[in-house]
Amino acid sequence: MSQRWSSTKEEADAFEAEAAAIEEWWQTDRQKHIKRPYSAKSIAALRNVGFKIEYPSSAMGRKLWRILNEHNSNGTYELTFGTTEPMIAKEMAKHLQTIYVSGALCGLSQAAWPGADHADYPADLVPSVVKRLFNTQLWHDQRQTQMRMRYSEADRQSLECIDYFLPIVADGDMGFGTLTGCMKMVRSFVESGVAMIHIDDLALGLKKFTNGEGRTIVPTSEYLTRLTTARMTFDIMGADTMLLCRCDSDHAEFITGVIDPQDHPYVLGATMEVASFIQAIEQCKADGKGYLTVKAEWKAKAGLKTFDDAVQSVATQDQYSAYVAEVSGKTVPLQDRRKIAKKHTGKDVFFDWELPRLPTGQYMWQWSTRAVIDRAILAAPLGDMTWSRQDKPNKKDMHEFHSEVRKVFPARLFAFGYTGAYDFVKAGYTEEELETFPRDIAKMGIIWQVQPIWATQGLSLHANQFAAKFKKEGIAGYMRDVARPAIAGMATDKYGRPTARGDYLADAFFDVVAGVDIAGVVQ
Known part of the structure; x- marks a missing residue:
């Protein structure tokens, strides 16, 4: 039998070193704001001591942390949208800093049996979509690097050099049930290359939108358990992946239990x-x-x-x-x-x-802004950002929530989601206020803003319009309105050859195997 350790002393020394390394990691700028209800030794005891895996999710989490804190320092914001499509994610890299993967959108477009936003799709569906997007980012970066290295340094000055590694933020819903189920989902996300996930306080299996009733949330203690489980899993894996504490208590109408005294004032x-x-x-x-x-x-x-x-x-x-x-x-x-x-x-x-x-x-349940604030403040030490889902943002409620949380956590980072069905003007916002809305709420620390399910409106609208036009005008209309503009807007080298082509990379594989030097020679 092969022995893992030559002696129990060697094992003890390795364990103590692992625990010390965890403690040191927890004091870094990236981690020191997090308050954990467990010890470094407990995490070390759950690790594969002496066998470290560096996950790309860690690098992407640190990158996202830098991006968001820079926005917070400058009073600026990142505005993005949700997609499940790698070709769309590729184009987003030219304009945005992050990508969002919505569970609702995955359920509609990627599940074997599609459905509405009931979080009833397989637990590994959203991580699998993130993995595909991250693999696409790897491929485009590899393709671009190989293509650029064919040219001289002078020629590369005029070529595209896009950062395709946009941090991916993904929907972890309610953690998919049991504590160990949540662990496995979080592990899948880390292995997929995600930069941040959000986990909410909704009740699993009770997302209903058809009878005019509000949301059902879980007791505060159950919500905190979900977040703690996600944080523990990150720690076991040694990942700097970010955790977004999403609170769906705003306008909630029901709660699954009354076990937690913290919820009693609102039942x-x-x-x-x-x-x-x-x-x-x-x-x-x-x-x-x-x-x-x-x-x-x-x-x-x-x-x-x-x-x-x-x-x-x-x-x-x-x-x-x-x-x-x-x-x-x-x-x-x-x-x-x-x-x-x-x-x-x-x-x-x-x-x-x-x-x-x-x-x-x-x-x-009697929701109130105070109830949402109380819950968000309790959750904040476990995560890196806070998101109060306010589908119908009321000016007073928005200001009260974010300012009250920041009284306790002055540097808190916030997220906000725009729903496509909400009419801001009908709700009392002027057109002028709507124009400056993203910038205005950034002043409250809401520096990551997202339209989660753009595809259900934007992509569907464009596809519908194109299908109708294609049927009427045929290939002539396609060439005029799609192919020619796309070709005209394509990045090329000084010889007029497209640079964003994957065949260069495929050819390079053959050349390297054949012993041909592929760097520095334009063919």
Whole structure:
């Protein structure tokens, strides 16, 4: 049997050296802002001690970290969009600094069985798309290097020299279930060459968009566990991959559980003794009423409130002020809130958060900007950036969220996603404000901005327009409107030959194998 170590002392020395190297790594500029709930020795014990793999994801993560911090220092921003297509990613390199890979877009365009944004595609789908894009970046850089090295230094002054290595940011959704499932997904991302992933606090399997209801989130503790799992996996792999803490609590309507006292102030309960919401739904089937109508009627009948609001409705102003003084700014579970309320009001406040539960188990939730802020602040030490998903950005909410988080973390980096369906002008923004919107929000630290699913509008629109025109005008229209402009805009050398051609690289492989020197000679 082959022995891994010649002695236990050699093993112990290697382990201690590994732990020390991890501690040193954690003190670098790239890592020192992260607060971990575990020790370097725990991570060393989970590593292949003495066998180090340097992942391209690390280099891309460090590159993205530099790009984003430079924007933050300058008050500028990176604006990009989502794609799953390598040919499009190639063109993005000429204009942008990053690429985004949306889970929703992967589910629509890359899954064997496509579907809407329900995160029900295989866990390795998005990493596989990232891998294909990263391989494309490698190939184009290799092609460009080989092509350029055929020319003299003087000739290379006029040739394209594009940085194809745009850091790729990708959608990790909810981490795909179990802790070990999240680990495996994160590992796949690191192995794919990703620069940053985001993981959110939505509930797996409960993304619904068809009945007019809001999102379902998980308890804060479960969200933090997801982020900690991702961070731990990066640490085990020794990767400088960035972690974006995306919080989808904005306008959330449900939460899967009430296990975490930090969530208790925002859980809704019935303040009147009524039949349960599940019973009301069963009755609505018999009565032929619509679900949303019954829901609104039941909520009004049940006097749905948070516990604090329920206390306020039965207390005097002085009693409520005394109650708030004891619970404000603290993590106080519902059981203790009941005792404090009784102490100041002299009565048991009726509040039942079980009555509003849905047939699928969720509790009803009262979102607020404060609730989102609380969650984002707790998550921030585990990640490198924060993204509060605000599909319908309200000026006041946006300013409050980002300024309040920055009071705790002054140098915090933020991300923002633009949804194609949102009409800013109808929502109260002027055309002038819309023109300067990216620049204005960058002043709040929102320095990475993305239109996640451009392809569902932009690519689809262009394809539809081209298909209609191609059918009408045929190859003559294609040559006039596509081929000729594309050829005219193609980069060429001083001899008029296209430079962005992969056949040069293929020819070079044959030449090198044959012993031909391929550098410095234009053929």
